[in-house]
Amino acid sequence: MGTVLVLIDHADGRIRKPALELLTMARRLGTPIAVVLGAGSSAAEVADAASEYGAATVYVADAPEFADYLVVPHADAVAQIARTTDPTAILITSSPEGKEIAARLAVRLSAGLITDAVNLEADDNGPLAIQSVFAATYAVASRVTQGTPVITVKPNAAVPEPAATTCRIEHVAVEFSPAATGTKVVSRTPRTTSGRPELTEAAIVISGGRGVGGPEGFKVVEDLADALGAAVGASRAAVDAGWYPHANQVGQTGKQVSPQLYLAAGISGAIQHRAGMQTSKVIMAVNKDPEAPIFDLADYGVVGDLFTVLPELTDQIVARET
Known part of the structure; x- marks a missing residue:
């Protein structure tokens, strides 16, 4: 060789x-x-x-x-x-x-x-x-x-x-x-850091979509991400609505991620989103709609309210760490 x-x-x-x-x-x-x-x-x-x-x-x-x-x-x-x-x-x-x-x-x-x-x-x-x-x-x-x-x-x-x-x-x-x-860099703006891993490099990504209901809905997503040491992602629908920064968008027109674990909360699973996370090793979905397309791709799925499921999961993880 x-x-x-x-x-x-x-x-x-x-x-x-x-x-x-x-x-x-x-x-x-x-x-x-x-x-x-x-x-x-x-x-x-x-x-x-x-x-x-x-x-x-x-x-x-x-x-x-x-x-x-x-x-x-x-x-x-x-x-x-x-x-x-x-x-x-x-x-x-x-x-x-x-x-x-x-x-x-x-x-x-x-x-x-x-x-x-x-x-x-x-x-x-x-x-x-x-x-x-x-x-x-x-x-x-x-x-x-x-x-x-x-x-x-x-x-x-x-x-x-x-x-x-x-x-x-x-x-x-x-x-x-x-x-x-031919193309010169004329200025740089330091990126605001959250203390979380870089989205494209993170081993675990927790993403929120339209189902979070608004900017404040991302708190349960962030709490779970922080408990797991994960990065936070968002669907295009959430980003377009102004609920989360574009830098965190996962999908065809956002960033492509391939973590060990990808958890989609309140994301229906449109093909544009799947294109950005389909190579994740393990995919978990939380959605109230049992017919959501994301369940066709998920390895594990929970049909339920993300505002109930995610906080309970966060509490369980924190309890096990302490």
């Missing part, structure tokens, strides 16, 4: 959980080599974390372009490193930014691209990427047949498993293309 290039996602000087998942999955396919871009003074710390999860080599590149411009500098760097290392596959987190980097990278390398994989398997003819499609009705196994496979993997596709190794850090000077400075 050859090497597998992994683009490391990091923030605030720390490696992010989806990157650890990628390194874990990369070990199934070969020897992971990590790429850390724009980490600044935190590069060594991020590289050390990557080595704890099996990265044998960490390529580090730092330049103002990574922070001052959008995704093209990252595509330039990964393409340059890929041409010198000739990996058997390139893995990138399946986020909006990650998928754009992957698409540009595939074009530059004249390679095939697979997005939103939920699992990876080793095969003699190249890595197999498993995708979940049509409301999780089918699992599709895909393989790139031309060039180096570029694959984006959804967060929570694997449980990070440490495999500490001694890594070699190699600093790279990137030659940026003229397109790298």
Whole structure:
């Protein structure tokens, strides 16, 4: 088996959980080599974390372009490193930014691209990427047949498993293309944090929909989420009504999540919402309507009033923790 290039996602000087998942999955396919871009003074710390999860080599590149411009500098760097290392596959987190980097990278390398994989398997003819499609009705196994496979993997596709190794850090000077400075970041606004996990990375997501009845109805959703250490999501109907921020919307026009547990409270289960959470490992639904489409997708369902069921569940969880 050859090497597998992994683009490391990091923030605030720390490696992010989806990157650890990628390194874990990369070990199934070969020897992971990590790429850390724009980490600044935190590069060594991020590289050390990557080595704890099996990265044998960490390529580090730092330049103002990574922070001052959008995704093209990252595509330039990964393409340059890929041409010198000739990996058997390139893995990138399946986020909006990650998928754009992957698409540009595939074009530059004249390679095939697979997005939103939920699992990876080793095969003699190249890595197999498993995708979940049509409301999780089918699992599709895909393989790139031309060039180096570029694959984006959804967060929570694997449980990070440490495999500490001694890594070699190699600093790279990137030659940026003229397109790298085409779109500049002119300002940044710090995101308001709730103290809860990032929605797309959370192992547990509790979402509320039209059934919560209004903004105040999300309190029972938030209380349960806080008891479980979960993220809070919302359906498009709740977001469009102004009951919850758009940043928390789960669905086709919102964020796609794939947690270990997804609980839908007061959500009917329209196809637009299912498109954003159908790859969750376990799905639970709470709804007063026994005919709600969400029950067709759910592993566990409770027909009942969410304002009764959720507080009781929260109380049970808190009691068990104390």
